[in-house]
Amino acid sequence: MPPIPKIHVTCDACPIRHRAVCSRCSDDEIALLDKIKTYRSFAAGEPILWRGEPLDMVASLVKGVANLTKTMEDGRTQMVGLLLPSDFIGRPGRSEIAFDVTATTDVTLCCFDRLAFEKLLSETPNLSQRLMELALDELDAARDWMLLLGRKTAREKIASFVEMLARRSQQPDILEANPVMQLPMTRDQIANFLGLTLETVSRQLTALKKEGVISFSDRRHFEVTNLRALKMATGDDTFI
Amino acid sequence: MPPIPKIHVTCDACPIRHRAVCSRCSDDEIALLDKIKTYRSFAAGEPILWRGEPLDMVASLVKGVANLTKTMEDGRTQMVGLLLPSDFIGRPGRSEIAFDVTATTDVTLCCFDRLAFEKLLSETPNLSQRLMELALDELDAARDWMLLLGRKTAREKIASFVEMLARRSQQPDILEANPVMQLPMTRDQIANFLGLTLETVSRQLTALKKEGVISFSDRRHFEVTNLRALKMATGDDTFI
């Protein structure tokens, strides 16, 4: 696999400038952040941070998908977070984390030295308030996910997952089409995400395909052919 | 059930003064909070906030236990948060919440008008930074919980739950004793907490009792008689 070239982007041109932790910052504040930032890239599958490892940086995810995973002694694993562009990695005020962070796809991060970032955080309400919002949003997502893990059937879990992909990849300008979407993960990773086995994931995806709810062009690309049926299958009341 | 009397506490005497959202505030800042605070009490089982209801207050939990619960259309429910003294209720910047908040035991809240609180939040780094910490702590707890819901067996779930109760009720000065502890919930509520049925909760608690890991004085009070065995049974590696 070829090394991924380091890139540099000015904050003005940054694709997550308006949503990341820095989104509320003034030009002056951005300039301060710019001084302590460095870009780093990771190939799909590469570890970004290990559980328990001393944590000397925090970061915004600029491009790609990463995941947070917890592992039990006997090897059972559960994904506990999915990071998309503009999500924040790392925890100010704590020098280690309680899970592994891994690149799901190729990933680019905008990294900040942790101590320098914490100093800035304590002096910059625009930064700390945005970080709080991001944390509260993640908490909301975690709670939906807990309902899914605790109470949904395998079919509902798969439907909820696919529906989430559809919702978040929905471009406002192609709302009515059935855009081709990508599964950013293997069956095994989806299973870890949903608290299932990979065989069950495969069977349930096949079932949705046979029912005409989704259709696959290849293993990683599909489109939603019956959005209403998909929403019904999630078990949520979003379709009402 | 007799009405629960309203109480008033000066912030100096408040039992959660050093841990709640206000813990970092200066005397001046506390004085501002004091002006917009009111105490409210709820009896065990009473609803505190309903999902979707317009949210005009936020609050710190002063005394008792409350829970956050999500319910599906067909009645399946999953607890998604357990609130203990000093925990924060409500979400600044959002006028409604996506779950119900219910008093698990009798509860006392220190309530703030939401808009006034938000204004104060934007002007008071000591407040917003503490709220961020509370949110990040809750996020850590939510992630442990996700591993439990997604991958642990019924036995491991029950052991983890009991171990958590033991850990958090542990007074530093009686570390070596086996203090009598209280189950703050019914079997049904524990089941909703752990993603199980109440029958399974009952069976697993009975199993731990028969094995001599815990012993009950009555249905709501027990002590841990073999802490090491309990920790082994959680499936976590905390005992290593």
Place this chain on the structure above:
DNA sequence: CCCGAAACTTGATGCAGATCAAAGTGCATC
């Protein structure tokens, strides 16, 4: 002290999803 409801326990049975096993598919490399 008795009654009734709520909370809890225990037993029998069923099933969704795990586990075990094997075959199929796509794609990178030689």
Place this chain on the structure above:
DNA sequence: GATGCACTTTGATCTGCATCAAGTTTCGGG
């Protein structure tokens, strides 16, 4: 265009927990 490997699908079987169904204990109120 053959080889090997990672990923996926499909089938057969097993099992942990849900579900269904009685009982039992606890406790508040008349």
